[in-house]
Amino acid sequence: MAAIAQGPELVAAITAQNETTSGYDQAKIDALDTQWRAEVDASSKPLIDEVLANAASAYLLGVQEASEGLYTEIFAMDAKGLNVGQSTVTSDYWQGDEGKWQNTFLAGAGAVDIGDVEQDESTQIFQSQVSIPVLDDAGTPIGAITFGVNVEYL
Structure with missing residues (x-):
């Protein structure tokens, strides 16, 4: 999982989005979340389609498909x-209001959150969500990634 989290496509996408979202306040975040839920x-689905069409989503979909059923979902x-x-x-x-992000991104390198x-x-399918931080080259958290793990596969 750590190797997947450090994939160059994913790190580049998170770094770029961090530049875009760094100035977002809670009202902007809530508005985007409300739009997504609707x-x-x-x-x-313009917002959903935009995210699903990006390189990071293509990378994560490829990882899920290659897992042959181990991963039921992956999101960064x-x-x-x-x-x-x-x-x-x-x-x-x-x-950002959930443990999968709070217990990994905020906790730093080496953190793991298992749901x-x-x-x-x-x-x-019975699954558990396993989350870890995504780190930059210096080992600083830039985001987090969650894997839905099919426990029946284990």
């Missing part, structure tokens, strides 16, 4: 907890 069930977040790339659509855009095993409603 788009999940809508026919028009920036320094604000906003999605940068993802292999599948998440229910929300802002993860409870839960049954995914759509796939009926």
